[in-house]
Amino acid sequence: MERLYQLILNPVENIPKLFQIHIDEFTKGLYISDKYKDDEINKQSKIAFSGRSEYSDKIRIIYNEWAKQLGAKSLSMRLLSGLHAHIVLFMGLGKIGDTILLLPESAGGHYATKKILERLGYNVLEMIPDNINYCVDIDKTKEIIYQREPQLIFVDRSEGIYYEDFSKLLDNIPDNCGTIFDASQYLTNILEKDFKSPFSMGFDILMSTLHKNFPGPQKALVCSKDDNIYWERIMDAVSSYVSNLHAENIFVAGQILKFQDILKTYSNRMLNNSIQLEKKMLEEGIPVIKRASNRIATHHIWIKPDNMEQAYHFYKKAEQCGILFNYRKLPYDLGYGIRMGTSAATLQGLNEQNLPELAKIISDIYYQTEISDSLLKRVQDYIKFLSPLNQ
Structure with missing residues (x-):
């Protein structure tokens, strides 16, 4: 069977290969430090690797460029993935028995x-969802903070049709309460100042x-706006629990950040595509959850x-045509449905001119009981002739 052209319309995959990044193959598999080490530091180390100082210097330059773009003072990319970052960070941030207030799955948390x-020994409290407005109920959740005084607050938004401002939630919280935001679903939009910085x-x-919202490699970053006790704890944990930082992917991330013109267009167009595609699908009679225009x-x-x-x-019919969604249980008691995202599709060439046709295609897939050969060909022709954003 001939391989299908595919349009990635879920929000958690991306296409870094479109940037055509080439790095030194020699770096793959090397144990490279991201710390400055002079002869005296190396002499006192438990182990030192020769011939790596040039690469370490380059990594610190990449860290500085990323930190500047994010408005951070300190940054690290030693972590390998999102859940790896969760494990390492929270092994360092708190201790067994500490209380953490978490964005729950029912409100879009991972x-x-x-x-x-819980496996790490935390006592987990959950924020209160607002199932009418698809967000966190700030007032009810603040009551939990005042009553239970958690040591940590973690917003780990995996799912959500709105970008929420948590300023009011964090206003007047106890001084000894650390706050962490997972930006995986919004990183490019934060980098390019289309979303407010956490x-x-x-x-x-x-x-x-x-590798989700940002079109980069399989990697994770962590950063801090200033020097604080939480950053010190994280760096201590990272030093203990991460041996190889997989430097080749750090170099890829550094190169992609240099494509600022493309990234700015990508961020803006990704968001506009989402708004316009929702509008066009509603016009085609698809049961989309309609967003409020003032949010x-x-x-x-x-x-x-x-x-x-x-x-x-519907999910399987779309897959048969080469259009890739997520089938999943949606938050806020919505039950099972389809999660779409316009990140990777925007890089593939989705734009305001061609998305009305995509809405019609999705509608035909939704309402046809079975996929006809003519519809399959129409979808394949549509995907085949998209022009990638970087071209």
Whole structure:
């Protein structure tokens, strides 16, 4: 069978290869430090690797460039992925028995985070969802903070059609409460100043993957706006629990950050595509969850068929045509549906001119019981002739 052209319309995959980055093959597999080490430091180290200082210097330059773009003072990319970052960070940030206030899965939090934190010995409290407005109920959640006084607050937003400002939640919290924001779903938009920085909301620590919203390699970063006790704890944990920082992917991330013209266009277009595609799909009669126009839209879109079977059948029909969604249980008691995202599709060439046709295609897939040969060909022709953003 001839391989299908595919349009990635989920929010958690991306296409770094479109940037055509080439790095020194020699770096792959090397143990490279991101710390400055002179002869005296090396002499006192438990182990030292020769011939790596040039690469270490280059990594620190990349860190400085990323930190400047994010408004951070300190940054590290030693971490390998999002969940790896969760494990390492929270092994260092607190101790067994500490209390952490977490964005729950029911409000768009990552489904694995609570399990990880409980396994590490944390007492996990959950923020209160507002199932009407698809956000956190700030007032009710603040009551939990005042009553239970958690040592840590963690916003790990995996799913959401709005970008929430948590400034009011963090206002007047106890001084000894550390705050962490996972920016994996919003990293490019934060980098390019299309979304408010979590540091401006009052968060102490920002962490993120580099391979979801940002079109980078399989990697994670963590950074701090200033020197604080939480950054010290994280760096101590990273030094203990991460041996090889997989330097080749750090060099890839450094190169992609230099494509500022493309990244700025990508960030803006990704968000506009989401808003316009939602509008066009609603016009085509697709059961999209409609967003309020006065709130900040993300690149996520939710489709809510009548039941689980309809949702899954739609998901499989789209896959048959080469259009890739996420079938998943949506937050806020919405039940099973479809999660879409316009990040990778924007890099593939989705724009305001060609998305009306995509909305019509998605509508035909939704309403046709079975996929006809003519519809399959139409979808394949549409994907085939998209012009990638970087061209």
